[in-house]
Amino acid sequence: xxxxxxxxxxxxxxxxxxxxxxxxxxxxxxxxxxxxxxxxxxxxxxxxxxxxxxxxxxxxxxxxxxxxxxxxxxxxxxxxxxxxxxxxxxxxxxxxxxxxxxxxxxxxxxxxxxxxxxxxxxxxxxxxxxxxxxxxxxxxxxxxxxxxxxxxxxxxxxxxxxxxxxxxxxxxxxxxxxxxxxxxxxxxxxxxxxxxxxxxxxxxxxxxxxxxxxxxxxxxxxxxxxxxxxxxxxxxxxxxxxxx
Amino acid sequence: xxxxxxxxxxxxxxxxxxxxxxxxxxxxxxxxxxxxxxxxxxxxxxxxxxxxxxxxxxxxxxxxxxxxxxxxxxxxxxxxxxxxxxxxxxxxxxxxxxxxxxxxxxxxxxxxxxxxxxxxxxxxxxxxxxxxxxxxxxxxxxxxxxxxxxxxxxxxxxxxxxxxxxxxxxxxxxxxxxxxxxxxxxxxxxxxxxxxxxxxxxxxxxxxxxxxxxxxxxxxxxxxxxxxxxxxxxxxxxxxxxxx
DNA sequence: GACTAACTTTGACCCAGATCAATTGGGACC
DNA sequence: GGTCCCAATTGATCTGGGTCAAAGTTAGTC
Numbered sequence: 310x311x312x313x314x315x316x317x318x319x320x321x322x323x324x325x326x327x328x329x330x331x332x333x334x335x336x337x338x339x340x341x342x343x344x345x346x347x348x349x350x351x352x353x354x355x356x357x358x359x360x361x362x363x364x365x366x367x368x369x370x371x372x373x374x375x376x377x378x379x380x381x382x383x384x385x386x387x388x389x390x391x392x393x394x395x396x397x398x399x400x401x402x403x404x405x406x407x408x409x410x411x412x413x414x415x416x417x418x419x420x421x422x423x424x425x426x427x428x429x430x431x432x433x434x435x436x437x438x439x440x441x442x443x444x445x446x447x448x449x450x451x452x453x454x455x456x457x458x459x460x461x462x463x464x465x466x467x468x469x470x471x472x473x474x475x476x477x478x479x480x481x482x483x484x485x486x487x488x489x490x491x492x493x494x495x496x497x498x499x500x501x502x503x504x505x506x507x508x509x510x511x512x513x514x515x516x517x518x519x520x521x522x523x524x525x526x527x528x529x530x531x532x533x534x535x536x537x538x539x540x541x542x543x544x545x546x547x548x549x550x551x552x553x
Numbered sequence: 554x555x556x557x558x559x560x561x562x563x564x565x566x567x568x569x570x571x572x573x574x575x576x577x578x579x580x581x582x583x584x585x586x587x588x589x590x591x592x593x594x595x596x597x598x599x600x601x602x603x604x605x606x607x608x609x610x611x612x613x614x615x616x617x618x619x620x621x622x623x624x625x626x627x628x629x630x631x632x633x634x635x636x637x638x639x640x641x642x643x644x645x646x647x648x649x650x651x652x653x654x655x656x657x658x659x660x661x662x663x664x665x666x667x668x669x670x671x672x673x674x675x676x677x678x679x680x681x682x683x684x685x686x687x688x689x690x691x692x693x694x695x696x697x698x699x700x701x702x703x704x705x706x707x708x709x710x711x712x713x714x715x716x717x718x719x720x721x722x723x724x725x726x727x728x729x730x731x732x733x734x735x736x737x738x739x740x741x742x743x744x745x746x747x748x749x750x751x752x753x754x755x756x757x758x759x760x761x762x763x764x765x766x767x768x769x770x771x772x773x774x775x776x777x778x779x780x781x782x783x784x785x786x787x788x789x790x791x792x793x794x795x796x797x
Numbered sequence: 798g799a800c801t802a803a804c805t806t807t808g809a810c811c812c813a814g815a816t817c818a819a820t821t822g823g824g825a826c827c
Numbered sequence: 828g829g830t831c832c833c834a835a836t837t838g839a840t841c842t843g844g845g846t847c848a849a850a851g852t853t854a855g856t857c
Contacts (some may be wrong), residue, residue, distance in 0.1 A: 379700045381788055387703040389696035400689050402682075407693055434678055438646075441681065444688045445644050449651055451695040452633035456623045458702040459631040459748025463814065496835060504703025509814055511836055527823085528835065544625055707844065740805065753844055755806055772805065772853080 345425040349418050351375075357398075357410040357418075364406045366420040367399030373416030374493035377408040378501060388502040389451070393477050393493075397443055401427050414493050458504045461544055466503040467513045468542035471523065475533055488533040517542070589669040593662050595619075601642075601654040601662070608650045610664040611643030617660030618737035621652040622745060632746040633695070637721050637737075641687055645671050658737050702748045705788055710747040711757045712786035715767065719777055732777040761786070 348371070351357055357375060358364055370392050377390035389408060392398060398410060401423065430436050457469050478490035492499075496514075500507040517523050522542055524532040533539050592615070595601055601619060602608055614636050621634035633652060636642060642654060645667065674680050701713050722734035736743075740751040740758075747754065761767050766786055768776040777783050 377696070379696065381700070381704065383788075385704040387700040389699045402686060403689065408696070431678070431682075434675070434681065437678065437681055437685065438675075441685045441688060442646060444685060444692060445647065448688060448692045448695060451692060451699065452621070452623065452652070455633045455695065455699060455702055456625070456631040458699055460625065460629040506815060507835080508816080508837085511834095512814090515836075544627075739803095750845060751805080752807085752846080756844090759806075 345421050345429070347420055349420055351412040351416045351418070353412055353414050353416075355412050357412055357416070358406045360406055360409045362406050363404055364399060364423070366422055367397070367401060367426055368418045368420035369397045370394050371417040371419050373412060373414040375410055375412045375416050376494075376498060376502075377410055379408055386501050387504065388498065390447070391473075391502065397440075399423070401430055401440065413495070413498055463503075463505055463509050463513050464516065464542065465544045466505065467499070467510065467517060468522070468539055469545070470499060470503060471517075471531065471533070472536070472539050472543050472545070475531075475536065475539070488536055490531055492529040492531060586665065586673065589665050589673070591664055593664055595656040595660045595662070597656055597658050597660075599656050601656055601660070602650045602652075604650055604653045606650050607648055608643060608667070610666050611641070611645060611670055612662045612664035613641045614638050615661040615663050617656060617658045619654055619656045619660050620738075620742060620746075621654055623652055630745050631748065632742065634691070635717075635746065641684075643667070645674055645684065657739070657742055707747075707749055707753050707757050708760065708786065709788045710749060711743070711754065711761060712766070712783055713789070714743060714747060715761075715775065715777070716780070716783050716787050716789070719775075719780065719783070732780055734775055736773040736775060 346368075349368075351373075353373075360379070372394055375392040375398075376388050377392065378386050378388045380386040392410070398418070400407075430440065457466055461469060474492065475488045475490055478488070494502070496507040496510045499505075500510045503510065514523075514525075518525050521534070522538055524534065526532070593612075595617075597617075604623070616638055619636040619642075620632050621636065622630050622632045624630040636654070642662070644651075674684065701710055705713060718736065719732045719734055722732070738746070740754045743749075744751040744754045758767075758769075762769050765778070766783055768778065770776070
């Protein structure tokens with residue numbers, strides 16, 4: 310597989326849309342980051358980090374999808390974050406990982422060893438500031454998701470998840486009438502995200518299909534003929550809010 | 554009411570245990586913060602900030618309890634954060650508030666106008682760093698709460714909430730056999746935090762009382778004879794983790 | 798000390814989603 | 828083409844927590 314590279318000073322062309330370090334970045338930072346970065350690949354199903362393990366790097370997802378999950382002793386698991394391309398992983402200043410990170414598709418990550426990254430961060434306040442902004446975004450997303458988990462019906466939960474994924478998959482030129490994407494998650498993973506069982510997920514996906522809110526080609530390929538309708542089903546008043 | 558004051562250079566004596574700005578602070582920062590701070594009080598039930606409103610200040614809770622809530626158009630509401638003394642409110646770099654902030658008891662807040670606070674933050678990277686750390690704590694807490702909302706039973710949810718409040722109310726000298734505290738929330742507010750109805754909260758509190766996990770004097774005054782037992786009921790494997 | 802209003806408890810019943818179980822579908826590989 | 832395996836669907840039944848309703852408790856307040 311080819312390992313993409315930064316083009317120093319041309320952030321807009323950067324193949325990796327690091328929300329963490331590339332956004333609004335300047336050439337100097339890019340060059341320095343370029344010097345310490347490296348790539349890692351994970352296969353679908355592989356665990357990237359176990360909760361509690363020491364985590365020696367931070368980085369962002371280049372391609373593929375990974376999940377953050379928490380598990381109780383008896384096996385009940387809850388997904389607490391969904392990592393799509395450009396999302397950041399790791400906590401500068403923290404040693405241990407707080408969650409399991411699992412690749413649900415093949416994943417390429419662009420990594421920085423933690424020590425040099427933290428040094429760079431302390432030298433360039435801009436990166437630290439950007440990281441705070443990112444963390445606030447994640448916090449907003451987590452809290453928005455608390456509303457989904459605590460108060461929405463199964464149907465609304467499914468619609469909410471679909472609209473998050475649809476929104477993240479929409480390319481600028483793809484804002485036409487219908488939105489098309491592939492579900493990067495199994496029904497079980499969706500259930501873990503939504504606090505449901507996989508059977509309920511399956512039933513509600515079928516129901517949304519039957520009611521014409523979505524169309525399915527195969528099990529995973531989804532067409533949303535009318536995003537507004539989907540978002541109504543999700544019970545969202547806002548046009549998306551902070552969910553990642 | 555008396556307005557407490559910083560003692561420049563003596564952070565450990567600071568009557569306001571700002572986790573945001575006092576922890577590990579130095580005298581200079583304190584003096585500068587002292588110059589721009591002011592106090593505000595809110596009555597129980599009063600709304601501190603409406604979601605979407607422009608928020609001109611940041612600050613921390615000195616005394617009392619406030620909640621962050623999100624509401625759907627049809628009135629379903631979910632609490633997404635609980636602000637206890639020393640907790641920070643506001644997002645430097647953000648204009649609008651993302652949630653309703655409501656005082657559930659009488660509340661005193663120590664505030665800083667946003668502009669000067671942000672200027673101070675950009676001058677003293679230490680404060681920015683501390684703020685990132687705090688935000689990461691909040692994110693961990695929010696994600697831990699997602700597990701509660703998504704996967705725990707009503708009884709476990711109540712036990713989880715009680716053990717959070719108990720932990721935050723425990724003073725260092727109070728690590729004896731039993732823990733005692735007053736619930737700062739109505740049954741309805743508890744229900745909004747837990748994604749339950751107030752009736753279910755009431756029933757489960759009664760059940761925990763009947764089973765000897767807690768004792769009640771009146772409706773709000775709680776005694777926990779055995780914290781370990783309560784935490785077992787909460788289904789927690791860790792000794793508390795990141796919940797605030 | 799009675800009156801009011803807000804909070805809380807308790808009971809009876811119901812339903813959305815869980816659980817248990819049986820198929821069905823769809824690649825990958827020989 | 829066949830077969831193995833895992834993901835997904837679908838059905839039948841059960842149940843935890845919601846809903847609706849009524850009564851009890853507590854803190855003010857006049």
